[in-house]
Amino acid sequence: MTSQITLRRPDDWHLHLRDGNMLRAVLPSTATHFARAIIMPNLVPPVVTSADAAGYRDRILSALPEGSTFEPLMTLYLTEQTDPDDVAAAHASGLIKAVKLYPAGATTNSASGVSHFDSVRPTLERMAEIGLPLCVHGEVTDSDIDIFDREAVFIDRVLDPIRRTTPGLRVVMEHITTSNAVDYARSQDETLGATITTHHLVINRNHILAGGIKPHYYCLPVAKREEHRLALRDAATSGEARFFLGTDSAPHTDANKLLPCGCAGCFTAPNTMSILAQAFEEDGALDKLEGFTSLNGPAFYGLPVNEETITLTKGDPVTYPSHVETPDGPVTVFDPGFDLNWRVE
Numbered sequence: 001m002t003s004q005i006t007l008r009r010p011d012d013w014h015l016h017l018r019d020g021n022m023l024r025a026v027l028p029s030t031a032t033h034f035a036r037a038i039i040m041p042n043l044v045p046p047v048v049t050s051a052d053a054a055g056y057r058d059r060i061l062s063a064l065p066e067g068s069t070f071e072p073l074m075t076l077y078l079t080e081q082t083d084p085d086d087v088a089a090a091h092a093s094g095l096i097k098a099v100k101l102y103p104a105g106a107t108t109n110s111a112s113g114v115s116h117f118d119s120v121r122p123t124l125e126r127m128a129e130i131g132l133p134l135c136v137h138g139e140v141t142d143s144d145i146d147i148f149d150r151e152a153v154f155i156d157r158v159l160d161p162i163r164r165t166t167p168g169l170r171v172v173m174e175h176i177t178t179s180n181a182v183d184y185a186r187s188q189d190e191t192l193g194a195t196i197t198t199h200h201l202v203i204n205r206n207h208i209l210a211g212g213i214k215p216h217y218y219c220l221p222v223a224k225r226e227e228h229r230l231a232l233r234d235a236a237t238s239g240e241a242r243f244f245l246g247t248d249s250a251p252h253t254d255a256n257k258l259l260p261c262g263c264a265g266c267f268t269a270p271n272t273m274s275i276l277a278q279a280f281e282e283d284g285a286l287d288k289l290e291g292f293t294s295l296n297g298p299a300f301y302g303l304p305v306n307e308e309t310i311t312l313t314k315g316d317p318v319t320y321p322s323h324v325e326t327p328d329g330p331v332t333v334f335d336p337g338f339d340l341n342w343r344v345e
């Protein structure tokens with residue numbers, strides 16, 4: 001029985017760090033276990049220009065715990081006013097590693113996102129030329145499309161047309177939640193990658209809604225039926241290079257979660273590696289964990305793998321604090337609903 005595994009240090013290819021007090025409170029949770037993370041740009045106001053990204057990067061670096069070597073990989077928030085030259089310059093200087101596409105209105109702070117996909121075509125074409133990946137929040141926003149169908153409809157109506165009209169564009173389907181997305185990713189060439197969150201490997205929609213509503217399990221895209229969760233588990237543990245970890249760890253204070261209209265987001269940064277080890281072990285795939293957390297992402301982004309390692313040891317159940325405290329109030333840590341036996345040393 002395996003009781004210890006050592007992996008190259010993992011990276012998180014989709015992370016929300018916020019700003020100010022929240023940034024300082026949540027950053028250590030990620031920097032403790034992860035070497036790098038793709039930082040989401042949906043601040044208020046969003047990180048739209050290279051100057052915005054440079055300023056945000058500086059604030060992240062100054063919030064790091066003393067001695068930490070964590071590296072934030074910055075992104076720009078795509079708007080219909082985005083200047084392709086600014087994007088290309090930010091890429092050429094090494095400042096940004098991706099551009100993020102939010103359909104307008106799809107999720108938290110996405111109001112400045114894209115409504116008319118034709119208007120961002122010049123930027124997408126430039127990105128294809130220079131090899132800069134597009135990270136996509138893949139949900140349509142039409143009120144007449146059922147929320148549980150929005151990802152599948154987005155693939156047909158938006159993503160596949162973008163792929164066809166912008167050949168060569170590297171695209172990450174982010175936080176995929178359906179077997180439709182798994183199948184689509186598998187049907188495409190190596191210019192398409194897909195991230196999977198920790199929580200979508202663990203919960204289905206029953207966990208949110210059966211036996212009382214669980215605001216801390218509410219995120220976007222919302223968790224789907226069990227058959228979809230199983231498809232995600234199969235993808236994550238398959239060892240296929242196109243699938244890699246993007247936690248979408250998205251902290252909100254409890255005050256903002258526990259409202260009549262609460263925010264979307266699961267805060268998984270503190271216990272993600274323990275949860276993943278438990279899940280991969282359950283599926284007999286511990287040997288695939290390193291690919292998912294530490295190898296496939298760098299390969300997609302054309303970055304070196306980390307030389308440092310982390311070790312996980314199996315033993316008595318480990319506990320994580322139920323909350324991270326911030327000056328604005330507590331942020332609840334994601335509760336997977338089962339014991340965690342894998343401890344990060």
Ligand code: DOR
Binds near residue numbers: 107
């Ligand atoms: O659950 C989510 N929370 N999904 C998103 O797409 C955004 C994120 C956030 O920023 O809170």
Ligand code: ZN
Binds near residue numbers: 014
């Ligand atoms: Zn996100």
